[in-house]
Amino acid sequence: MLIDTHAHVNFRSFKDDAEQTLKRALDAGIFVVNVGSQIDTSRQAAELAGKFPEGVYAAIGLHPEHTHSQYVDEEETHFKTREEDFNESWYEELVAHPKVVGIGECGLDYYRLPENVSLHEQVKQKQIEVFKKQIRFAKKHNKALIVHSRPEKGSDELYEHMLQIFAEEEIKKLRFVVHSYTHTPEFLQKFLDLGAFVSFNGIITFDKTGNMEELVKMAPLDRILLETDCPYLAPIPMRGKRNEPGYVRFVAEHLAKLKGVELQEAENLTTRNAKTLFGI
Ligand SMILES: [Zn+2]
DSSP, rough: EEEEEEETTTTTGTTHHHHHHHHHHHHHHHHHEEEOSHHHHHHHHHHHHHTSSSSSSEEEEEGGGGGOOEEEEEETTTEEEOOOOOHHHHHHHHHHHHTTEEEEEOOOOOOOSSSOOGGGGHHHHHHHHHHHHHHHHHHTTTTTTEEEOOOOOOOOOOHHHHHHHHTTTTTGGEEEETTTTSSOOHHHHHHHHHHHHEEOHHHHHOOOOOHHHHHHHHHHHEEEOOOOTSSSSTTTTTTSSSSOOOGGGHHHHHHHHHTTTTHHHHHHHHHHHHHHHHHH
């Protein structure tokens, strides 16, 4: 069996067929963790998890791009994000749900900053503050933390900030995953040294730079998780389609190839890692 540790079947792209999509995954032996990006998608993730007796879980949290209002370009659809704060009392209600296994996705996103450069420092400070709140919340409830990170092109600043936050907040006391990591091997090593899991998705199937191959090869198999990040980032051979949890098997196949192990071994280890991280 496989676990798609980072899916968004709770997002609008699946509004007409979320339950059928999840059922398709379960029938194929794939468990799913749907990840929230703000309060309404967090609620939706918990609600979907509640509809299945087994195999569908939720993470709740506030994505950094929703901590300020801006236009973003996600897979060529333009939308304006709503500004939200991490209102702990809203999340307290959700975290009691038995299928909520993680906090996130939260973290830092310096890729899409507002056009007005004078606002950049303010936006970064807000993201840092909201990220710290969620780290403390995860600690308080003993939940896994799902970390999003997307740096400005060619800059290490985001990762330097993140390591500083991790030191201040004693991240070592938490179980956490750095999701969809695509930056340098040096920072990946620093995260691994702090006890992080790292999750890979369809990007490893279509990256032509060699960077993802290097990252996959250096990460030990007992720290790797698989994910789709659906509806985005469909893997080869599904490029251009709406991604879904079932396609995590293409990521698993490619990972096994890059690691030079049997598919079964890649499945077993990544599934065991996901269960350890989320306590399922
Ligand atoms: Zn995501």
